[in-house]
Amino acid sequence: MPPTPPAAPTALSDALNRLWARFLPEIENRVSILEVAAKACTDGCLSQEHRDAAHAAAHKLAGILGTFGLHRGTDLARQVELEFGEKLTRSDASQLSQWIAELRSVIDRRQ
Amino acid sequence: MSRRILIIDDEDDIRQVAALSLETVAGWDVIVASSGAQGLLRAAEHQPDAILLDVMMPGMDGPTTFRELRKNPATAKIPVLLLTAKVQGPDQRRFADLGVEAVLMKPFDPLTLSSQMERILGWE
Numbered sequence: 001m002p003p004t005p006p007a008a009p010t011a012l013s014d015a016l017n018r019l020w021a022r023f024l025p026e027i028e029n030r031v032s033i034l035e036v037a038a039k040a041c042t043d044g045c046l047s048q049e050h051r052d053a054a055h056a057a058a059h060k061l062a063g064i065l066g067t068f069g070l071h072r073g074t075d076l077a078r079q080v081e082l083e084f085g086e087k088l089t090r091s092d093a094s095q096l097s098q099w100i101a102e103l104r105s106v107i108d109r110r111q
Numbered sequence: 112m113s114r115r116i117l118i119i120d121d122e123d124d125i126r127q128v129a130a131l132s133l134e135t136v137a138g139w140d141v142i143v144a145s146s147g148a149q150g151l152l153r154a155a156e157h158q159p160d161a162i163l164l165d166v167m168m169p170g171m172d173g174p175t176t177f178r179e180l181r182k183n184p185a186t187a188k189i190p191v192l193l194l195t196a197k198v199q200g201p202d203q204r205r206f207a208d209l210g211v212e213a214v215l216m217k218p219f220d221p222l223t224l225s226s227q228m229e230r231i232l233g234w235e
Contacts, residue, residue: 019124063122066218
């Protein structure tokens with residue numbers, strides 16, 4: 001049986017929860033940027049500006065979510081970041097939207 | 112032993128979590144800077160024991176900031192650890208070749224960040 005991981009010190013855990021609450025609006029805003037870009041991709045009108053904003057938002061989400069324990073969120077954000085860094089087509093839009101919907105759900109569950 | 116760490120990152124959330132982690136878990140003194148230019152000034156002024164430096168920042172990015180730190184005799188010897196969310200191999204090798212002490216990955220674990228730094232910097 002694997003050893004039980006040590007519990008996070010309460011002071012750190014409590015402080016992290018407060019920081020999560022403080023930064024949640026910005027985190028949700030980044031997800032909204034992804035949703036807008038994915039919709040534009042679905043509609044075949046993704047501009048370079050949308051793509052750059054989405055790429056940057058996904059990169060930032062990948063960097064922060066795991067820090068708050070949301071490792072699945074980091075994995076999803078990395079996938080989305082890679083997609084927005086590649087040549088996206090409309091056929092990629094469905095997968096992209098699924099990843100972003102799951103990302104939103106992962107974040108909602110942490111609240 | 113108490114240490115003074117400078118965190119240079121343009122993202123407020125990363126700065127705050129890293130500072131919280133190092134202050135709460137290790138009891139270290141933390142100084143923050145939100146840009147490479149501000150980081151250069153803070154490093155010279157406060158003489159930290161180590162610098163956590165983000166790679167992707169608008170304006171002066173992490174590698175450029177690192178080179179500027181090395182050019183200044185007042186900051187040339189301060190150990191620098193790069194912090195990056197870039198996971199691709201070529202990026203990792205390019206950053207390691209700069210001459211930094213280590214390249215740490217985002218996301219980091221707030222519970223173990225300080226012990227990871229202690230290990231890398233031989234502070235154990």
